[in-house]
Amino acid sequence: MFKVLVSDPISDLGIQQLVEAADVTVDKKPGLSEDELVAIIGDYDALLVRSQTRVTPRIMEAGKKLKVVGRAGVGVDNIDLGAATQYGIIVINAPDGNTITTCEHTFAMIMAVARHIPQAYAKTVSGVWDRKSFLGVELRNKVLGVLGMGRIGSEVALRAKAFGMEILGYDPFMTEERAEKLGIKLASVDEIVRNADFMTVHTPLTAETRHMIGKKQFEVMKPGMRIVNCARGGIIDELALVEAVDNGIVAGAAFDVFEVEPPAADHPFLSHPKIIVTPHLGASTVEAQENVAIDVSEQVLHILRDEPFSNAVNMPPIPANLASQLQPYYALGEKLGNFIAQITDGPVQEITVGYSGELAEVDTQPLTRYIVKGVLSHHLGAENVNVVNSLHLAKERDVNIVINKSHAAKDFTNLVSVSLRTKKEERNAAGTLLTGYGPRIVQIDKFPVDVTPEGNLILISHNDKPGIIGRVGTLLGTNDVNIATMQVGRQLAGGSAIMVLTVDKGADKAILEQLVSLSDLNSAKEITLN
Ligand SMILES: NC(=O)c1ccc[n+]([C@@H]2O[C@H](COP(=O)([O-])OP(=O)(O)OC[C@H]3O[C@@H](n4cnc5c(N)ncnc54)[C@H](O)[C@@H]3O)[C@@H](O)[C@H]2O)c1
Numbered sequence: 119m120f121k122v123l124v125s126d127p128i129s130d131l132g133i134q135q136l137v138e139a140a141d142v143t144v145d146k147k148p149g150l151s152e153d154e155l156v157a158i159i160g161d162y163d164a165l166l167v168r169s170q171t172r173v174t175p176r177i178m179e180a181g182k183k184l185k186v187v188g189r190a191g192v193g194v195d196n197i198d199l200g201a202a203t204q205y206g207i208i209v210i211n212a213p214d215g216n217t218i219t220t221c222e223h224t225f226a227m228i229m230a231v232a233r234h235i236p237q238a239y240a241k242t243v244s245g246v247w248d249r250k251s252f253l254g255v256e257l258r259n260k261v262l263g264v265l266g267m268g269r270i271g272s273e274v275a276l277r278a279k280a281f282g283m284e285i286l287g288y289d290p291f292m293t294e295e296r297a298e299k300l301g302i303k304l305a306s307v308d309e310i311v312r313n314a315d316f317m318t319v320h321t322p323l324t325a326e327t328r329h330m331i332g333k334k335q336f337e338v339m340k341p342g343m344r345i346v347n348c349a350r351g352g353i354i355d356e357l358a359l360v361e362a363v364d365n366g367i368v369a370g371a372a373f374d375v376f377e378v379e380p381p382a383a384d385h386p387f388l389s390h391p392k393i394i395v396t397p398h399l400g401a402s403t404v405e406a407q408e409n410v411a412i413d414v415s416e417q418v419l420h421i422l423r424d425e426p427f428s429n430a431v432n433m434p435p436i437p438a439n440l441a442s443q444l445q446p447y448y449a450l451g452e453k454l455g456n457f458i459a460q461i462t463d464g465p466v467q468e469i470t471v472g473y474s475g476e477l478a479e480v481d482t483q484p485l486t487r488y489i490v491k492g493v494l495s496h497h498l499g500a501e502n503v504n505v506v507n508s509l510h511l512a513k514e515r516d517v518n519i520v521i522n523k524s525h526a527a528k529d530f531t532n533l534v535s536v537s538l539r540t541k542k543e544e545r546n547a548a549g550t551l552l553t554g555y556g557p558r559i560v561q562i563d564k565f566p567v568d569v570t571p572e573g574n575l576i577l578i579s580h581n582d583k584p585g586i587i588g589r590v591g592t593l594l595g596t597n598d599v600n601i602a603t604m605q606v607g608r609q610l611a612g613g614s615a616i617m618v619l620t621v622d623k624g625a626d627k628a629i630l631e632q633l634v635s636l637s638d639l640n641s642a643k644e645i646t647l648n
Pocket residue numbers: 192193194213216217220265266267268269270271288289290291320321322323326327348349350374375398399400401402
């Protein structure tokens with residue numbers, strides 16, 4: 119039974135599929151402190167949050183069973199992604215569910231700041247009928263600057279056009295082609311700041327976007343500009359903005375987000391007559407909260423059940439067609455990695471992965487993660503390595519990963535080979551997927567074989583001499599070890615050779631020592647593949 123903790127207020131309807139899943143129990147405990155979360159998180163397989171819970175490294179470290187943190191929303195700045203990757207926890211978000219809602223809130227803010235709605239409301243309900251102080255401006259024929267033309271920025275631009283506005287958009291990933299399609303003009307931040315009547319920001323908060331609108335930009339800003347931030351606090355320098363409003367450069371501002379949330383009681387925005395605020399309500403509609411909760415719950419279920427999932431933030435996205443192409447190779451890759459790690463002595467220095475045939479044509483990074491997981495699991499423990507942290511753990515340990523691709527795959531449609539170089543030796547194994555038969559190891563250190571990579575195996579290196587197979591069989595039989603399958607591989611008759619046995623139960627150290635004492639037998643290793 120999987121246990122899911124919901125630590126922020128999240129739509130009941132949205133998490134219904136989790137609540138109803140036969141293999142899941144859901145606990146709703148909003149408002150817990152970090153200490154309280156640390157105390158209980160060890161029991162849970164998944165954590166669902168909105169933006170209030172700060173998912174810190176301490177919480178991740180204490181989450182020994184934690185497989186996934188699901189963010190019902192877009193921004194993951196309340197989740198320590200570095201720590202999540204380090205502890206092998208998948209972080210997913212729901213990037214699409216609140217786009218329209220946040221776009222509409224942005225528009226509500228643009229209209230409110232253009233027509234002084236909150237100020238006029240406050241005065242009217244206080245009993246003052248003031249029709250002179252709230253002269254507004256039209257949106258028609260005004261220039262709207264949009265910084266960040268992603269999901270929300272693009273929707274805002276679309277609606278602004280319906281109001282007869284001219285749009286200047288800035289986004290490092292925006293092409294002329296797409297701008298043309300959206301009917302906007304591409305512009306630099308500087309051009310927007312100098313020419314726009316309204317400006318709205320829709321970027322994430324990153325080192326690059328922090329204070330991207332600050333003192334320098336206010337100095338050259340078109341006087342009378344109105345500014346909206348429904349993205350993240352900190353994209354616009356708050357103190358510089360207050361100064362610009364006081365100096366008359368900015369006519370008004372509308373903020374849904376703050377550098378620190380909630381803002382301190384004496385925050386200058388809260389008492390400023392020309393700055394209107396909402397308490398991070400951009401995504402707060404019935405529809406959006408249901409959408410994001412449904413999206414994230416669905417992905418959490420997939421992850422808990424080891425099914426393909428999407429929207430992982432700390433792993434590169436895998437396009438659906440690539441995922442279905444690679445999926446069948448994951449088990450082969452992981453087993454090959456684990457096999458090679460078990461037969462190679464010494465601390466790992468380099469993993470070389472070779473992809474040939476059709477696999478050489480595609481992005482194989484997701485498969486490499488499984489192979490590296492297989493290698494590192496042997497050394498670090500299976501519970502500590504997964505596809506999220508495998509590459510990170512390798513890098514942290516200075517394990518070099520080399521990828522070779524070749525379009526020609528001799529004898530097989532696809533071949534995956536893994537070489538492991540340690541301080542002591544370098545060994546290699548290659549495998550393929552046989553249609554109708556599943557994963558096979560087809561080569562070990564230049565010796566052709568045909569081994570199903572599962573269960574208990576014994577790998578023997580020996581001299582290709584008559585009688586050796588009989589001696590091995592007799593010794594194992596005497597020790598009550600039943601041989602299920604046997605594969606012998608050699609390059610030249612009479613030369614060195616290998617034998618791979620599948621046995622019904624593991625051979626202990628004493629039996630392996632007895633094997634090595636047989637004449638013409640050079641080494642014997644036990645391998646377990648689950
Ligand atoms: N107020 C709310 O409740 C609320 C709700 C949803 C989203 N958000 C926030 O809104 C923002 C946008 O969300 P989205 O779903 O549109 O994200 P998105 O990823 O679709 O779009 C963000 C865009 O910003 C662009 N960008 C990145 N760095 C930039 C830079 N230096 N200059 C200009 N553009 C840059 C990216 O290229 C991308 O196109 C995020 O910060 C998100 O967290 C807030």
